[in-house]
Amino acid sequence: MLPELSRDEILRYSRHLLIPEVGLEGQRKLKNSSALIIGTGGLGSPVSLYLAAAGIGRIGLVDYDVVDSSNLQRQVIHGTSTVGKLKVESARAKLLDLNPEIQIDVYNEPYTSENALRIAKDYDIILDGTDNFPTRYLTNDVAVFLGKPNVYASIYRFDGQVSVFYAKEGPCYRCLFPEPPPPGLVPSCAEGGVLGVLPGTIGTIQATEALKVLLGIGEPLIGRLLLYNALDMSFDFVKLKKNPKCRVCGPNADIKELIDYEEFCGVPSHDHDEESAGAGWDITVQELAERVKTNHLKLVDVREPHELEISRIPNATNIPLGQLAARLSELDSADDMVLFCKSGARSTRALELLTSAGFKKVKNLKGGINAWAREVDTSLPIY
Amino acid sequence: MPVLRIPTPLRAYTNGQSDVNVNGVNISDALTDLTTQYPALKPHLFNEGGDLRPFVNLFVGENNIKDLQGVNTPIKDGEKIMLIPSIAGG
Numbered sequence: 001m002l003p004e005l006s007r008d009e010i011l012r013y014s015r016h017l018l019i020p021e022v023g024l025e026g027q028r029k030l031k032n033s034s035a036l037i038i039g040t041g042g043l044g045s046p047v048s049l050y051l052a053a054a055g056i057g058r059i060g061l062v063d064y065d066v067v068d069s070s071n072l073q074r075q076v077i078h079g080t081s082t083v084g085k086l087k088v089e090s091a092r093a094k095l096l097d098l099n100p101e102i103q104i105d106v107y108n109e110p111y112t113s114e115n116a117l118r119i120a121k122d123y124d125i126i127l128d129g130t131d132n133f134p135t136r137y138l139t140n141d142v143a144v145f146l147g148k149p150n151v152y153a154s155i156y157r158f159d160g161q162v163s164v165f166y167a168k169e170g171p172c173y174r175c176l177f178p179e180p181p182p183p184g185l186v187p188s189c190a191e192g193g194v195l196g197v198l199p200g201t202i203g204t205i206q207a208t209e210a211l212k213v214l215l216g217i218g219e220p221l222i223g224r225l226l227l228y229n230a231l232d233m234s235f236d237f238v239k240l241k242k243n244p245k246c247r248v249c250g251p252n253a254d255i256k257e258l259i260d261y262e263e264f265c266g267v268p269s270h271d272h273d274e275e276s277a278g279a280g281w282d283i284t285v286q287e288l289a290e291r292v293k294t295n296h297l298k299l300v301d302v303r304e305p306h307e308l309e310i311s312r313i314p315n316a317t318n319i320p321l322g323q324l325a326a327r328l329s330e331l332d333s334a335d336d337m338v339l340f341c342k343s344g345a346r347s348t349r350a351l352e353l354l355t356s357a358g359f360k361k362v363k364n365l366k367g368g369i370n371a372w373a374r375e376v377d378t379s380l381p382i383y
Numbered sequence: 384m385p386v387l388r389i390p391t392p393l394r395a396y397t398n399g400q401s402d403v404n405v406n407g408v409n410i411s412d413a414l415t416d417l418t419t420q421y422p423a424l425k426p427h428l429f430n431e432g433g434d435l436r437p438f439v440n441l442f443v444g445e446n447n448i449k450d451l452q453g454v455n456t457p458i459k460d461g462e463k464i465m466l467i468p469s470i471a472g473g
Contacts, residue, residue, distance in 0.1 A: 043473045131473040156470040159391045176447075179437045181469045185427060186392055189472035199473070227467065229391070232401065236465065238442045241450050271472070322395030325423055 002028035034058040036123035040087040042199030043129030045077035050207040052095040062107040063087040074196035113258035131271035133180040134261035140173035153206040160202035160228040167249035170223040175243035183266040277364035298335040311380040340365035390468040396423040411454040440467040
């Protein structure tokens with residue numbers, strides 16, 4: 001039995017009730033349905049706002065982060081007044097203000113192999129709005145094991161992808177991406193940036209797909225992947241097929257339970273840009289500040305040229321990471337060298353590249369120029 | 384000639400080019416031509432043994448080459464080849 005709508009709800013949802021594909025019965029279906037949103041960030045913002053406005057009866061939010069002012073360029077569910085507060089609480093207040101008729105359940109905890117099945121089991125649909133590979137594989141596997149649709153979206157700079165992975169009716173995320181890329185190969189948004197409106201475009205498409213699946217209308221993106229590019233303003237679609245060798249949803253699947261996803265992906269399950277090159281390879285900003293006074297050091301800034309306009313360390317040579325392999329001849333392996341970037345991720349990659357090319361006297365500046373700006377030259381901005 | 388669409392994360396290795404014209408009658412030729420034009424792309428597409436990395440998805444038109452003939456999938460003049468990246472941002 002579907003729940004009835006109150007007089008207030010009939011007025012609130014009148015524009016839905018006027019559409020024959022939704023109507024009174026569809027709106028009652030939405031009231032009776034539940035959606036779990038993994039991540040309350042760039043994608044989670046529009047997704048949760050529109051699903052709440054649409055009248056999904058129960059929305060679950062999973063996130064353990066707090067609102068940071070660098071989030072507000074795109075995470076429009078949060079605000080200046082909620083900086084420093086828990087994201088799930090900031091989001092819950094906004095959603096209940098938008099629609100007090102619905103229930104918001106919050107999970108202020110990382111989504112992990114230990115809690116994911118328990119959290120997800122009572123929801124009708126799962127929306128993947130996370131920001132890292134381990135949680136994406138976890139979200140997929142949970143959806144496959146519980147037999148639920150996983151509305152997938154991901155973003156980077158100007159690119160977005162959306163699909164509905166529903167192993168009962170089509171391929172899953174692992175059918176397309178059986179393995180994650182090697183650590184460091186694909187930059188995160190914290191490292192590479194993202195156009196603020198991009199998660200708005202992609203998240204609203206993601207919310208649209210969730211509503212279609214819950215209402216049972218239209219042609220959801222099952223077996224299709226949408227590829228969006230904001231610069232070209234292009235929408236491309238490709239066909240996805242079930243992979244007969246898929247390790248979670250194929251006929252000979254050998255992954256039958258949740259695994260250690262951080263180990264599988266080789267990266268931590270949060271969007272990170274602070275990286276360490278490991279024992280012996282790092283130099284701290286304090287050490288560097290001392291050493292530049294006495295020693296000759298070759299400083300190599302591996303950031304993109306446009307980042308130099310934000311902050312720079314004097315006398316550093318700029319060779320962007322993407323050009324480093326081709327410009328090795330500009331460096332002398334006899335020099336004592338310190339590599340740096342924004343926070344340490346790209347310089348760690350650069351260090352790996354240089355050491356594999358035979359450079360031995362090379363160090364990574366731990367925490368990058370942002371750490372330098374925090375602790376040594378506080379006149380520099382942090383970004 | 385066929386056109387290969389480069390996704391944003393890999394454009395750092397193609398001097399920012401989004402579409403690269405490639406020569407060849409099949410995907411294998413096209414990738415050889417692509418990595419000859421842009422050698423820095425090679426480690427991102429192929430492993431040390433010279434095989435296409437498992438997370439690299441190539442589509443000819445709407446179809447994944449894994450569902451066609453893999454790197455032997457024929458390509459025609461003017462055909463669009465898409466390299467679909469694994470991205471994780473949210």
